Amino acid sequence: IHVRFSAYRTAMKSRRLQKALCLDLLELSIAQSVFDQHKLVHNGQLLEIPSIINCLCTIYRELQQVHPDLVNVPLCVDLCLNWLLKVYDSDRSGKVQVLSMKIGLFSLSKGPLKDKYKYLFAEVAGAAGICNQRQLALLLHNSIQIPHQLGEAAAFGGSNMEPSVRSCFQYVGRDDVIEVQQFVDWMHLEPQSVVWLSVLHRVAAAETAKHQAKCNICKECPLVGFRYRSLKHFNYNVCQTCFFSGRISKDYHLSYPMVEYCTPTTSGEDVRDFTKVLKNKFRSKKYFTKHPRLGYLPIFLRSPDFYRPLILV
Ligand SMILES: [Zn+2]
Structure with a gap:
């Protein structure tokens, strides 16, 4: 790809x-x-x-x-x-x-x-x-x-x-x-x-990582490799292939924060990220465009081509 x-x-x-x-x-x-x-x-x-x-x-x-x-x-x-x-x-x-x-x-x-x-x-x-x-x-x-x-x-x-x-x-x-x-x-x-x-x-x-989640775009399940999860929508996952090729669905704005997992998630991470989704749930697209920093790193590094998901914990 x-x-x-x-x-x-x-x-x-x-x-x-x-x-x-x-x-x-x-x-x-x-x-x-x-x-x-x-x-x-x-x-x-x-x-x-x-x-x-x-x-x-x-x-x-x-x-x-x-x-x-x-x-x-x-x-x-x-x-x-x-x-x-x-x-x-x-x-x-x-x-x-x-x-x-x-x-x-x-x-x-x-x-x-x-x-x-x-x-x-x-x-x-x-x-x-x-x-x-x-x-x-x-x-x-x-x-x-x-x-x-x-x-x-x-x-x-x-x-x-x-x-x-x-x-x-x-x-x-x-x-x-x-x-x-x-x-x-x-x-x-x-x-x-x-x-x-x-x-x-x-x-x-990520090469050997397997995640029990389904890609919302291509429906692949389980996900192998990187798993991307929305911090804006509940239970919204994207597989590595869809993410890398930029196949994000129409209603998904690129400035919405996402978390990247390169290893299978622990229950602690699940709870932590669930809390983040709660915080972001009612924020508008405008909010994310205006606030590229959410306490982590910028979503966009200098050029849109350099898009990198949030969070390195
Ligand atoms: Zn996919």
């Missing part, structure tokens, strides 16, 4: 890439220990192809020990090397910077999102564990090369990292340096330039 919303489209492409490269099997800590083992400590250093291959061989041999039936070392090394060169060696020098390789591999590794943010931050932060504007720009620049290679950079602010850097430092309320926790908090707001990364994690979580 065609996914209308760029953050989801990019996240789904990234997920396919991550699986093709078997990086969905790679723990962040394993990646880190391999980088240490290969003494990749100078992030400005340019790695030649043989050094990249060496490092990738160690990574995939480790993965093969745990997943012998899933990992073909020579094939994975070849695919991953080609991917790194496509993403980070645009002028075809045959070299990739250590920092770029680390950010590329960390971004597609598995593990809790919060840990991933910490690993990424640590790569650009100085010894004191703090990061200035230039270092943050470096991190964001290397990270955005991944959607860029997938043909999706435009929706994430193109190659100019300055607005994102400014947004982060404004959020923190200072202009010299930020600490790791401040960076993590900012990332949790899903800023436009990096939203694909958190959506990637939700896409991965």
